[in-house]
Amino acid sequence: MSEPLLELVDVRAGYGSIEVLHGVTLTVHRGEVLALLGPNGGGKSTSLNVLAGLVDIMSGEVRLAGRPVTGVGADKLARLGVCTIPEGRGVFPNLTVRENLMMATHTGAKLSDIEAIAYERFPRLGDRRSQLAGTMSGGEQQMLAMSRALATNPAVLLLDELSMGLAPLIVSSLYEIVAQVAETGVSVLVVEQFARTVLGIADRAAIMLSGRITRVGPPDEIAEELSSAYLGGKGQP
Amino acid sequence: MQDFLAYTVLGLCLGSVYAIAATGLVVTYSTSGVFNVAHGAVATMSALVYWQLRFGWHMATPIALVLTIVVFAPLLGMFLEILVMRGLRGTSEVTRLVTPVAVLLAINGAATWIWFRKSNRALVPQKFFGERHINVLGQAVYFHQIIGVGLSVLIAGALFVVLYRTRLGVTMRATVDDRSLLMLNGGRPDRASLASWAIGAALAGLAGVLLSPQLGALQVFALTLLVFDAYPAAVAGRLRSVPLTYVGAMVLGLSKLYFDWVSDAGQRWLVLRNLRNAIPAVLLFVALLLLPQDRLRGAVVSRTRERFKVPTLRQAVLWGVVLVACVAMLQSLMSGSAVISLANGISLSLLALSLVLLTGYAGEINLAVFTFAGIAVIAAWQFDVGPTGLATKQSLSVMAILLAVCVCALVGGLIALPALRLRGLYLGLATFAFGIIVYQLVILQIQPLHFNLFGWKFTVNLFSTGSLTVPRPNWFGIDFGGQRAFLMLMTVMFAIIGVGLIALRRSAYGRMIVAMKDSPAACATLGLNITRLKLGVFMLSSAIAGLGGLMWAAQRRTLPNNADFDGFASLTLFMIAVVGGIGYVSGALIAGIFLSLLSVVMPNIFAKLGSDYPSLHWLFVTVLGNFTHYVGPAMIGIGLGKNPSGIAQQVMDGFRPLRKAPVATAAWVVSLAGLWLLTWRGVLSNWNFALICVVSVFLVPRLIMSVFEARFADEERLVAGEDLDLIGLERPFRASDRQVLDTALGLPVTGVPHAPS
Ligand SMILES: Nc1ncnc2c1ncn2[C@@H]1O[C@H](COP(=O)(O)OP(=O)(O)O)[C@@H](O)[C@H]1O
Numbered sequence: 005m006s007e008p009l010l011e012l013v014d015v016r017a018g019y020g021s022i023e024v025l026h027g028v029t030l031t032v033h034r035g036e037v038l039a040l041l042g043p044n045g046g047g048k049s050t051s052l053n054v055l056a057g058l059v060d061i062m063s064g065e066v067r068l069a070g071r072p073v074t075g076v077g078a079d080k081l082a083r084l085g086v087c088t089i090p091e092g093r094g095v096f097p098n099l100t101v102r103e104n105l106m107m108a109t110h111t112g113a114k115l116s117d118i119e120a121i122a123y124e125r126f127p128r129l130g131d132r133r134s135q136l137a138g139t140m141s142g143g144e145q146q147m148l149a150m151s152r153a154l155a156t157n158p159a160v161l162l163l164d165e166l167s168m169g170l171a172p173l174i175v176s177s178l179y180e181i182v183a184q185v186a187e188t189g190v191s192v193l194v195v196e197q198f199a200r201t202v203l204g205i206a207d208r209a210a211i212m213l214s215g216r217i218t219r220v221g222p223p224d225e226i227a228e229e230l231s232s233a234y235l236g237g238k239g240q241p
Numbered sequence: 242m243q244d245f246l247a248y249t250v251l252g253l254c255l256g257s258v259y260a261i262a263a264t265g266l267v268v269t270y271s272t273s274g275v276f277n278v279a280h281g282a283v284a285t286m287s288a289l290v291y292w293q294l295r296f297g298w299h300m301a302t303p304i305a306l307v308l309t310i311v312v313f314a315p316l317l318g319m320f321l322e323i324l325v326m327r328g329l330r331g332t333s334e335v336t337r338l339v340t341p342v343a344v345l346l347a348i349n350g351a352a353t354w355i356w357f358r359k360s361n362r363a364l365v366p367q368k369f370f371g372e373r374h375i376n377v378l379g380q381a382v383y384f385h386q387i388i389g390v391g392l393s394v395l396i397a398g399a400l401f402v403v404l405y406r407t408r409l410g411v412t413m414r415a416t417v418d419d420r421s422l423l424m425l426n427g428g429r430p431d432r433a434s435l436a437s438w439a440i441g442a443a444l445a446g447l448a449g450v451l452l453s454p455q456l457g458a459l460q461v462f463a464l465t466l467l468v469f470d471a472y473p474a475a476v477a478g479r480l481r482s483v484p485l486t487y488v489g490a491m492v493l494g495l496s497k498l499y500f501d502w503v504s505d506a507g508q509r510w511l512v513l514r515n516l517r518n519a520i521p522a523v524l525l526f527v528a529l530l531l532l533p534q535d536r537l538r539g540a541v542v543s544r545t546r547e548r549f550k551v552p553t554l555r556q557a558v559l560w561g562v563v564l565v566a567c568v569a570m571l572q573s574l575m576s577g578s579a580v581i582s583l584a585n586g587i588s589l590s591l592l593a594l595s596l597v598l599l600t601g602y603a604g605e606i607n608l609a610v611f612t613f614a615g616i617a618v619i620a621a622w623q624f625d626v627g628p629t630g631l632a633t634k635q636s637l638s639v640m641a642i643l644l645a646v647c648v649c650a651l652v653g654g655l656i657a658l659p660a661l662r663l664r665g666l667y668l669g670l671a672t673f674a675f676g677i678i679v680y681q682l683v684i685l686q687i688q689p690l691h692f693n694l695f696g697w698k699f700t701v702n703l704f705s706t707g708s709l710t711v712p713r714p715n716w717f718g719i720d721f722g723g724q725r726a727f728l729m730l731m732t733v734m735f736a737i738i739g740v741g742l743i744a745l746r747r748s749a750y751g752r753m754i755v756a757m758k759d760s761p762a763a764c765a766t767l768g769l770n771i772t773r774l775k776l777g778v779f780m781l782s783s784a785i786a787g788l789g790g791l792m793w794a795a796q797r798r799t800l801p802n803n804a805d806f807d808g809f810a811s812l813t814l815f816m817i818a819v820v821g822g823i824g825y826v827s828g829a830l831i832a833g834i835f836l837s838l839l840s841v842v843m844p845n846i847f848a849k850l851g852s853d854y855p856s857l858h859w860l861f862v863t864v865l866g867n868f869t870h871y872v873g874p875a876m877i878g879i880g881l882g883k884n885p886s887g888i889a890q891q892v893m894d895g896f897r898p899l900r901k902a903p904v905a906t907a908a909w910v911v912s913l914a915g916l917w918l919l920t921w922r923g924v925l926s927n928w929n930f931a932l933i934c935v936v937s938v939f940l941v942p943r944l945i946m947s948v949f950e951a952r953f954a955d956e957e958r959l960v961a962g963e964d965l966d967l968i969g970l971e972r973p974f975r976a977s978d979r980q981v982l983d984t985a986l987g988l989p990v991t992g993v994p995h996a997p998s
Pocket residue numbers: 019024042043044045046047048049050051
């Protein structure tokens with residue numbers, strides 16, 4: 005595997021005085037798809053938000069391409085090429101589809117080009133370009149979020165529970181696109197609770213329990229361990 | 242017909258200026274989620290700055306205009322955004338309403354301080370191009386008005402392009418939608434809010450400059466109210482849509498001018514003479530009720546920083562007794578004027594109690610508390626004094642009080658009925674509008690109203706002489722006419738109502754009220770009748786406001802109709818009550834006393850210091866005295882974002898150590914009582930006693946804390962009775978809490994604290 009692109013080094017983080025991540029070390033390499041799995045409340049979203057710059061860390065370090073980016077704001081990281089689709093709400097509900105896409109123009113890309121690519125990939129969006137994003141179905145919203153994310157030509161893509169509340173068919177087509185994007189050399193971190201579908205496109209996978217990474221390895225090995233992680237036993241005090 | 246057309250033209254001219262003012266509000270709200278009540282104050286300040294540059298310092302009009310609209314107003318807007326509005330993130334709707342109110346009062350206070358401190362100066366602004374005009378259908382349309390129309394059209398176009406076609410504008414709108422998502426997309430929400438506040442303030446400034454010649458001479462609060470007139474237009478646009486806001490503004494302008502037309506400029510029906518001034522409030526009320534509430538932001542249940550604890554009934558009674566005893570002891574030492582200040586404060590505290598129930602417990606808003614005071618006074622006065630004139634009775638009778646309280650409860654219910662579906666900001670605006678309507682049509686009503694009900698003819702005098710005299714009670718053979726006796730009566734009333742409120746809050750009814758505040762939707766699914774609950778709370782709270790208002794009026798004795806009812810007093814009281822701690826009865830007490838102290842006592846103290854130390858006169862009087870008088874109360878309100886639960890809670894937390902050391906506490910109380918006795922006998926001077934009291938209040942809890950440190954080690958363990966749900970929110974989560982939680986949940990106690998290794 006090539007050099008590390010985005011790293012968490014012994015990170016402790018949480019909300020207020022409550023610590024959620026108890027020393028997490030995790031590396032996303034250049035061009036790989038890393039799946040982060042684990043039960044609800046384990047701290048997956050928190051880890052992802054730390055990487056995205058939304059949650060401040062208490063100790064440890066975050067590195068982007070080898071350089072420390074601890075404490076750098078989310079907007080700056082986004083401009084450096086770290087693109088995030090957060091959990092459950094990837095769109096601005098009171099903006100139209102077009103205006104949502106406009107938010108990707110900070111890279112200097114032209115809106116018309118972004119629109120053209122997005123509507124070609126998801127023709128459904130093209131029909132709804134003047135509709136408020138909040139009034140669209142969950143699948144369409146996720147398509148919009150994905151189009152906007154890809155339009156920024158990110159170096160890293162952070163995806164939090166893309167599959168939440170979506171029909172399996174849409175989920176697999178979304179992940180197909182993720183796989184295509186990864187082919188082009190973009191590093192991807194996918195966070196999921198259950199979906200074994202994601203293991204199909206992952207290069208590596210990690211399991212997170214109670215704020216700790218308990219296992220990192222090839223997807224097929226992780227798949228076997230998943231069930232035991234969910235059925236308790238391991239990691240439970 | 243020609244008249245009709247001419248008035249239409251004039252109405253559209255007026256509407257254009259309203260449109261400019263209202264779009265400013267829409268821009269800030271739709272991009273920062275804060276309804277900037279202070280918009281009117283920014284307009285006022287800008288109009289004054291423009292006057293200073295243009296007429297005070299005789300600059301050329303374009304230069305003065307650019308300096309005001311392009312430089313001063315945007316800077317003021319950005320200043321407010323950075324200093325105040327940023328702190329409002331994550332606070333409740335009430336805080337987000339109150340803080341701009343405080344800003345409004347602060348700006349207006351500063352304006353008064355700068356321009357109107359000396360005497361009633363007449364600052365007369367002139368129209369652009371003076372009196373030059375063209376004739377349209379026989380009516381003069383001034384160049385000034387034409388410029389207003391032109392600017393409003395330009396602004397409409399420019400705003401549309403900026404908000405919907407540029408990345409900055411879309412970013413501004415995205416900021417309210419989802420701040421963190423915006424950042425994840427490389428947007429910079431701080432810059433976007435800054436830009437939106439600058440634009441909003443510039444529009445306010447422009448509206449202020451355009452509207453100001455209407456007044457003749459500039460007056461701070463009158464001009465602010467004039468800009469308030471534009472608020473219904475913003476509500477018509479649901480605080481979001483610029484085109485609808487323009488429509489609303491035109492309707493507003495036209496209604497005013499059509500009223501002029503049909504009523505012969507108010508001369509035709511004298512009783513309705515003030516209707517013109519009430520039209521915006523009426524339209525505001527109607528707009529709030531009729532418009533569909535799209536995704537009411539106010540209705541979203543959000544996790545906020547406010548937390549209110551409820552004392553037990555025993556504690557409440559104890560504190561009630563302590564309060565009465567303290568006031569009794571204090572007043573015996575105080576001079577006559579100090580007693581008046583204290584009594585003023587307690588009377589305001591009584592009024593503020595109605596807000597504890599309504600806002601603190603039930604989460605509803607009433608921005609017209611003083612209106613209920615006015616209604617109560619009118620009702621009691623009809624009963625006690627009758628239509629014949631001056632106060633003929635020596636005592637405020639119990640019957641009159643009951644009548645006033647009932648009338649207030651009824652009016653409160655009537656207001657609540659249409660407003661039932663409104664919450665938060667919209668409810669606040671509706672009650673404010675109600676206050677203005679009553680002020681203009683009832684309280685300013687000097688015409689006697691003649692009625693003929695089925696042959697029974699009677700006349701009702703409202704404020705026919707411009708002021709009403711309210712006698713103080715004389716009950717059970719006790720004359721409460723004296724200031725000290727009346728102070729004690731009000732204190733006892735406060736204690737009784739306060740204990741009653743706490744009992745109510747602890748009852749099943751109280752829990753329903755709080756549940757309604759937290760989530761109306763969840764309540765409805767549980768089968769609670771929200772409508773009845775809300776109505777009940779409103780009526781009860783209005784009744785308390787009526788009673789408090791009557792006492793407040795009796796404290797004042799003579800009540801002129803032009804002060805306290807124009808909305809600003811209600812806003813101030815609401816603000817200070819929130820600062821005091823709206824969820825606590827003690828918060829209401831603090832609020833009332835604060836309000837009375839800050840505006841009167843503090844400046845007096847500084848004046849005395851100034852005359853004692855003439856060399857420092859400038860510092861004490863010119864700076865500190867004026868500051869506390871003009872902007873002091875508002876500054877405290879602005880600090881609210883930092884401590885949204887209010888002062889009361891801080892005070893209570895400060896006294897917590899006392900509970901652990903009852904003997905030391907008792908010793909402290911007894912020694913204070915002893916000192917009081919010495920002072921009363923004249924051995925100790927009042928000032929020294931006051932000094933000792935204040936110092937000991939700050940020192941003793943800390944002293945006890947350090948002496949009995951061992952006992953507070955216990956605090957490390959979860960205090961019995963502490964609210965389990967709030968662990969980790971009010972103080973950091975401790976490893977030992979886990980055991981307590983396990984026990985409480987009936988889980989086997991592991992014994993091994995689950996501490997991060
Ligand atoms: N905004 C927040 N404030 C306080 N605690 C939070 C917040 N978000 C998540 N948590 C807590 O952090 C823990 C981990 O949550 P999260 O990272 O969302 O887990 P996951 O994504 O694995 O389900 C949970 O116990 C959750 O309650």
